[in-house]
Amino acid sequence: MEYNVGDIVRTKKQHPCGSKLWELTRVGVDFKMKCLGCGHVVVLERPKALKAITKKER
Structure with missing residues (x-):
């Protein structure tokens, strides 16, 4: 999958603040x-990074 600056992505593990x-x-x-x-x-x-990212939101 191709990623560009400004894309919003979802990760497998959440950040300590609770956001994915x-x-x-x-x-x-x-x-x-x-x-x-x-x-x-x-x-x-x-x-x-590619391993951590599950999908591209927008």
Whole structure:
């Protein structure tokens, strides 16, 4: 599946704040994702990010 900056994705495990929705702010070798529940920013390597993402919301 192709991902672009600004996409909203759902992850398998929820963030400690309780949200499973993240906004992609950087896509490439690494994925930079912002939690939509609390605003926390996480940078994951592409393989780990692709494994964590279950589906694209929009």
